[in-house]
Amino acid sequence: MSKQYIKQILADAAIDTAVVVRGWVRTKRQSKNVTFINLNDGTTINNIQAVVEADTITEEVLAKINTGACLEIYGKLIASQGGNQKVEVQVENIKILGEADPDTYPIQPKKHSFEFLREKAHLRPRTNTFGAIFRIRHALSFAIHNYFNDHGFFYLHTPIITGSDAEGAGEMFRVTTLDLKNPPKTEEGNIDYREDFFGKETNLTVSGQLEGELGALALSKVYTFGPTFRAENSNTSRHLAEFWMIEPEVAFNDLTDNMDLAEDFLQYLVRYALQHCEDDLAFLDARFAEEEKQKPQQERSELGLLGKLKFVTENSFERLTYTEAVSILKNAKKKFQFPVDWGTDLQSEHERYLVEKHFKKPVILTHYPKDIKAFYMKMDEDGKTVKAMDVLFPGIGEIIGGSQREDDYQKLKDRAAQVGIEEESIWWYLETRKFGSCPHAGFGLGFERLVLFVTGMGNIRDVIPFPRTPKNADF
């Protein structure tokens, strides 16, 4: 007989059948004649209530049933007398699989701060909030593969260790097997990477995009979904040193196609979560509302979490050029801390104003000045701007960055040279423009930023099981 899990038992609600439930104790309420145990096995946010009538279980066993303990309960599923659940387990026997000493078990049936739970990352999945987050995280991962598979994309595995240092997306983590105390030196006194494992300098990838483009120029539609590493000393609630990124790349797509894809993709993912994570989102919606109540009126969000998610699925994103955005900001009544000027990158406060105050919906900004964007973006006809796009979300900021890629061999070579990238280091990338080049476009979606938006959480460290941030790599 296959094992029973709480989600299925609650869904089937097969009254008067024998059940075996296993899970971790959330709460125990004891009175003279009856004891109630709420058990959760993580398959759903809902607990199952086990009812122990006096004298069925010995005092000795009952005393060991504390919050956090793991139990195997044998009994009968019956209709519940209580109002908060349809069914409950009438207990016949309990086997304690693992005790949890109440004096030292840190997770209590009460509110904990997220800062505290971050230090207990090994146990925090046992809480309602983190259980919900990690189930939603899974659902979104699955939806990503689903979407691309249904749309004829191929999942391309790009390398984690890269010998290319030209991705230009940020500081990199060095990968080496050299003895750091006594590395081999060249005649000039530099470290001799020819002696290293790969015979050259290698790093952890900051983006799979360049390799993704190689795939797109052969398979037409590809995507990557893998871990990405940035050694930037970023101390914010929106950055991780190790995060997961989704990067579709499509041959024959231009910037408009790219925007259409990004918008359809994001709306699909949010809709998928709304359809498949109802219980977890209802819980997080209530949590979000509670959190909002603590904030001063002015900072409160007009919509609840579910409201925000539905809004994104039901409204098209606002599309405008960087130049148009600059003029809106220049004419805004609001005083900004930083001045707005054509040619400089927009500050967070500017992006927030556009998304949260002016348009009040997701915004796609396009055609940025070439000097503030990467070398591989396709130059516009005016020679001043590039076919770039950033998708900005309320409360998150930039969730997607992408572009139509430069497909002209000479122009790409010139741009690389201008920003100081050596031709030898990207010869393979340049060759795709030399042999059978074609228009193509793609983007990068920060997975944790998506999870942040869907769950309504405030800190990116709380939507990945084991966050990696500057000065923190525990667990």
Add this chain to the structure above:
RNA sequence: GCUUCCUUAGCUCAGUCGGUUAGAGCAACUGACUGUUAAUCAGUAGGUCCCUGGUUCGAGCCCAGGAGGGAGCGCCA
């Protein structure tokens, strides 16, 4: 990297103008209770006030340095 705030019981926090024995809620423990919903009620126990140094008759509170954490900014996804 920059700015700013915080660190008091296991957790979440209060602590007045620098004053004698540092408090509350929750958790834990003991007991009561005929079905509870983070049960309720009564009681018990629980403190390196982040660390180091200084000012003072006297420091949780003031000053200096350090450590850890949060928020904001920059870099970006």
